[in-house]
Amino acid sequence: AAGVIQSPRHLIKEKRETATLKCYPIPRHDTVYWYQQGPGQDPQFLISFYEKMQSDKGSIPDRFSAQQFSDYHSELNMSSLELGDSALYFCASSPSPFSGNTIYFGEGSWLTVV
Amino acid sequence: AQKITQTQPGMFVQEKEAVTLDCTYDTSDQSYGLFWYKQPSSGEMIFLIYQGSYDEQNATEGRYSLNFQKARKSANLVISASQLGDSAMYFCAMRERARMDSSYKLIFGSGTRLLVRP
Numbered sequence: 001a002a003g004v005i006q007s008p009r010h011l012i013k014e015k016r017e018t019a020t021l022k023c024y025p026i027p028r029h030d031t032v033y034w035y036q037q038g039p040g041q042d043p044q045f046l047i048s049f050y051e052k053m054q055s056d057k058g059s060i061p062d063r064f065s066a067q068q069f070s071d072y073h074s075e076l077n078m079s080s081l082e083l084g085d086s087a088l089y090f091c092a093s094s095p096s097p098f099s100g101n102t103i104y105f106g107e108g109s110w111l112t113v114v
Numbered sequence: 115a116q117k118i119t120q121t122q123p124g125m126f127v128q129e130k131e132a133v134t135l136d137c138t139y140d141t142s143d144q145s146y147g148l149f150w151y152k153q154p155s156s157g158e159m160i161f162l163i164y165q166g167s168y169d170e171q172n173a174t175e176g177r178y179s180l181n182f183q184k185a186r187k188s189a190n191l192v193i194s195a196s197q198l199g200d201s202a203m204y205f206c207a208m209r210e211r212a213r214m215d216s217s218y219k220l221i222f223g224s225g226t227r228l229l230v231r232p
Contacts (some may be wrong), residue, residue: 042222105159
């Protein structure tokens with residue numbers, strides 16, 4: 001079965017650079033969530049989209065932005081990268097944001113800022 | 115605000131034995147859902163099992179079962195017949211809705227690292 005696809009899997013950037021992470025949800029899933037998991041931490045909710053519109057917003061820095069496109073894939077853009085942005089970034093998808101009993105995660109994108 | 119608590123930072127279990135990972139939650143919602151995810155060292159977050167607050171039966175998925183005690187607000191994960199491949203971090207999570215008109219998202223506990231001994 002198709003799963004949530006994230007790219008790239010690994011990314012190394014220097015401070016103050018920009019990074020873009022991509023997420024392709026499971027087919028027929030119209031809701032996408034982004035999470036950030038720092039070393040030894042639990043995942044923290046960043047932002048979510050439903051039907052290409054922002055649905056909810058968590059602890060996402062102003063330097064980060066995200067959007068969901070017409071084909072439901074989503075991109076997380078991170079600018080002016082800081083060392084503390086080094087983390088595992090997850091995208092998750094679900095068929096609906098309102099029932100929430102099936103939320104599947106991608107394999108994550110490892111971002112290292114040096 | 116809703117909260118998930120996992121009080122066991124780490125646990126050991128002997129291969130082929132059963133193990134229970136604890137999870138307690140706090141919510142004022144009548145309708146909620148509880149999830150368990152497995153995160154191996156490679157990093158991916160693997161969905162294991164889901165329990166809805168109105169589900170009368172405890173959820174089961176293969177070797178995974180959820181011991182749901184609503185009055186105690188606990189949703190412990192039971193893994194039967196542990197295997198070496200079960201060694202991983204396990205997260206309990208709950209659906210949270212920020213506002214009445216908003217969508218759901220997951221909030222996570224701090225996780226329990228399980229190590230299966232041969």
